[in-house]
Amino acid sequence: MAMDALGQASQNKNPTESGKLRHHDLDALRAFAMLLGILLHGLLSFIPIPIWPAQDIYQNEDIYGTINSAIHGFRMPLFFMVSGYFSAMLWQRKGLKGLLGHRLKRVVVPMIVGFFIVWPMIILASITGSHFKEKVSAIKLNQVAESDTGRAIKVEAEKPSPELWESIREGNVKRLAAFLSTQGNPNQSNGDGATLLNFAILYGNLKMIETLLESGADVNLASKDGSTPLHTAAFLGKSEIAKILLSYKADAFRRNNMMALPQDSLKAPRELTMAIVAILGLQTDYETIADGREKVIALFESQGIEVSTAKSQGAGVMAFLAKFPFWHHLWFLYYLVWILGAYAFLGWVGGRFGLSIPSFLRSTPYCWIWIIPLTALFQFYMRDNYGPDTATGILPWPPKLLYYCVFFIFGAIQLGEKAFEEKRGRFWYVWWLLAIPVFFVGHDLFESSNRESLFMQYSFFAAVYAWLMIFGFLGFFRRYFSRYQDKVRYLSDASYWLYLSHLPLIMIIQAVFSPVQWPSWIKLFLVCIFTTVPLMICYAVFVRHTFIGRMLNGPTRKGS
Structure with missing residues (x-):
């Protein structure tokens, strides 16, 4: 049978009242991964990310950005690993048709319905x-004005320096120069990965850009998507800015993460161009950009830089389809559909031809022989942020898809493995202790100004960190959540609804709290509480025992 290629029968010994076998610890662990997503998104208003709707007055990338990276580095890999295990269990119990039918109802339908509600x-x-x-910006500008007059202002330390970014946004060259001369780092980046110089180019102020360059801004320092200032200037048709950048030795042959040169940006299609312009909130039109691009082409050609046109269209369309926030936080369901399709095909082929992964490669320590190199390989091609990319477009991002496939397949082949069933993550505290230094080494490598030359090392540490955290959580939840518990079971059922519905609400609550001058950790706590509690009430009243609850979790009994 096909399942023989992917795993053996489960030996679960935790029956529920209905007589069905359940892994209560893995149910709770999957729910934990979902609920951790609420905290993850709750952190984003406290990190300088310009495209995020809410920007809190007290932002601290050192603290909240690091916490965000630590969670992001393992959360969804953990989810896909557990999903792989449960998918194999469903196949073993219900057959391939039963598995696909179940996932159609629990994954595809919520994905499609949720899409039309979320947008x-x-x-x-x-x-x-x-x-x-606008309120937050006004408060920050007032604080800066007060500090300039010598009055003491108590604000949380933050990196990057908000004054520099506000100066650029407001076009205040004098204030920018003053901050750069005393305390500002011209090569800092914000939580969205944009450098100061790239950010300034969006606003097109030549004097602002010259001030940054004269203050030591690296003309070739790339944002986290690999785009240099010359990429940005070419894309937006800023010919005068491109001329200044080239005079400061901008590298016209530096490729971004999409392997596109700055001159490739000149031929980005209208749809992609205007979509990015809209996301960035820029006030311009395509005709202005197109005219500017013609001048950039002339500039490049005058300096002997060949402008290719063939590759850019494909690269631009691919970037648009993969990176445009089409699915938002529902992307994980979309990727799960793709992975399930690949899993069903590979399982069918394996069963038909008697192929399987050797048993010794399924358990620790031998599984590390392949899971670490494969994870690191696909991580190497994802450079937008620490851990896996957050590409949420309609086209699956290949390295991201393959990356999550590794975790899914590992989970699937653990079904029936005695070592996994009986001893998974046994030394969970050891895994976590090892994960701490591994994370900080990898995070430092990713944040390094010499990141490009260290990306192979970073990818290795990021991969090891993800797996250490996964094995740690497997052991922790097996130790403390293996038995049926009413409250844990209820929360596990509710977690799917909470995650699907939380994003717009948490954005609005973050925005409301953003100008409030309370300590950021209190606001973060309140944002998460005011998001979760109303949704839990909605779950109890309108979801759990209705057709919505049956679609998400299956039937439940009244009173449970």
């Missing part, structure tokens, strides 16, 4: 966020 609410959240961003 309008995200738009509402963005409008709300824009309103409160």
